Amino acid sequence: MSAAAEVGLRRILAVVDLLLDAVDEETLVPALLPLLLGAVPGDSIIWAPRAGESDRPLTLPAGLLTDDVRAAFARESATDSLVRHTTLGPGTPMRRSTLQTRSEFHALAAYTDVYRLFGAEQQLAMSFPAGYAAGVPRKVCVAISRRDSDFSDDDVAAAALLRTRLSRALNRLAPPEPGPPLVTRRESAVLTLLARGLTNQQIAHRLAISPRTVDKHLEHAYAKLRVGSRVEAANAWLTREPAALRPAR
CATH class of the missing domain: 1.10.10.10 (Winged helix-like DNA-binding domain superfamily/Winged helix DNA-binding domain)
Incomplete structure (x- = not known):
């Protein structure tokens, strides 16, 4: 195994160890985001829980998404094929470059009003089931962005490996799905x-x-x-x- 592969494996195992020890999502996610950026290197990461529209995304660096940027994303993301893949599709790890060319990406209104503002020239995104919120199935979308080089096949493989473990941990930490009241x-x-x-x-x-x-x-x-x-x-x-x-x- 090469030195780079060993470093990558250690970073993945650091994420897995954190997930195994987690006791609640609120304290897990702030510690998790920098480790995810180590396992799948990037300049920024967005962690966006989706249960209806009630949850706010968390980002690293913090404050990456202003209210104006979030409003623009809500208006314009429906035409973004990578967003559709994570929110409506299977949610497997996907590079933006797999779905569209650079010119197609730059032609999106969302590129001008959202992605360009925090240097998201290259992206790798995925989503996974994360329990329930108020009885509604919940998922988490994760997007890692870079200003320069694209994500490699190894990055996609690392994300796929972590996706299963992230989903398992979030399902474990989520409140149980509400059921009918117990009769005596x-x-x-x-x-x-x-x-x-x-x-x-x-x-x-x-x-x-x-x-x-x-x-x-x-x-x-x-x-x-x-x-x-x-x-x-x-x-x-x-x-x-x-x-x-x-x-x-």
């Missing part, structure tokens, strides 16, 4: 008997509770399942708990 054990028992066609009186007799208590359990269960009737509750419970169809012993 007694509410579960009531719903199971309801799904088998028993009346409230029969449920009460089977569980040795009063019909009024059955009513209360169903009231709470309806709210948790977001239903308003016995039929809706039975259908929702059978969808969630197919075992409710098993005959009672």
